[in-house]
């Protein structure tokens with residue numbers, strides 16, 4: 001029986017931090033060795049960040065962009081541990097910090113650790129490739145709970161990138177992230193984003209392809225945060241002992257640019273698991 005992987009959880013008092021602790025504690029392949037909140041907070045089962053990093057093999061981080069970028073920098077400076085980052089809402093400078101850190105430590109970062117959502121991304125790219133953007137307008141919709149602070153969601157942005165990739169265009173050129181007032185007719189080839197926030201919605205996303213007289217909609221609805229946590233566990237198992245680099249959920253699922261490397265992790269995740277759903281669908 002291999003030694004359990006030592007996991008530290010950042011943002012331990014957040015919605016995902018609390019969910020992660022439950023899922024990690026229930027998984028015999030993992031040992032929850034530390035939970036930390038803001039870097040110097042302690043008490044109530046929490047330790048300081050540096051203490052947590054000293055004892056962990058992998059840190060799982062669902063916090064906020066600045067916190068995740070700073071955590072990645074610190075992990076790189078100390079030469080570990082490996083990181084799984086689920087935070088969303090990064091700007092270019094923060095992404096550059098994470099990319100730099102990934103030259104020293106392995107990092108899995110994804111705007112969604114949902115298996116179904118990552119499958120949807122492939123379907124969206126395929127549909128966008130098949131449908132002529134002159135005839136089929138692409139519109140992305142997302143809905144989240146009232147506490148969410150970034151928009152569009154990280155997932156909506158990933159879906160937009162997939163659609164743009166399928167169309168062979170640059171998302172930064174075609175994205176329309178807000179509309180208000182006399183904005184004029186829709187420009188052919190634009191990819192629009194629409195956002196709602198309310199109540200306790202865990203996360204709904206859809207991508208509509210709208211033509212004259214017909215609309216095709218691909219959608220995903222998250223029912224609870226547990227499945228994000230199970231996806232993050234699969235990412236932690238994948239990233240443990242991996243070479244430095246920035247990986248995403250497609251790599252974890254064996255479908256990404258590091259496909260060859262990923263296949264061994266899929267075998268590892270196929271050990272006795274409470275995330276068997278994930279394995280069956282890989």
Ligand SMILES: NC(=O)C1=CN([C@@H]2O[C@H](COP(=O)(O)OP(=O)(O)OC[C@H]3O[C@@H](n4cnc5c(N)ncnc54)[C@H](OP(=O)(O)O)[C@@H]3O)[C@@H](O)[C@H]2O)C=CC1
Pocket residue numbers: 011012013014015016017037038039062063064065066067085086087088089110111112113114154228
């Ligand atoms: N990739 C995925 O599959 C998923 C990603 N997410 C993303 O994860 C992130 C967290 O979501 P959620 O758990 O709902 O959010 P919460 O606000 O519930 O939790 C975030 C936690 O991070 C802490 N935090 C915020 N800023 C900092 C900082 N600068 N330094 C240290 N700690 C900080 C917060 O502390 P405090 O309360 O003191 O501010 C809080 O404990 C979001 O970016 C969200 O979009 C969420 C679900 C799934």
Ligand SMILES: O=C(O)C1=N[C@H](C(=O)O)C[C@H](O)C1
Pocket residue numbers: 088111112144148152153154155156202203204222
């Ligand atoms: O903040 C959330 O809650 C979520 N955030 C992620 C995102 O921005 O896409 C993933 C999920 O939809 C929940």
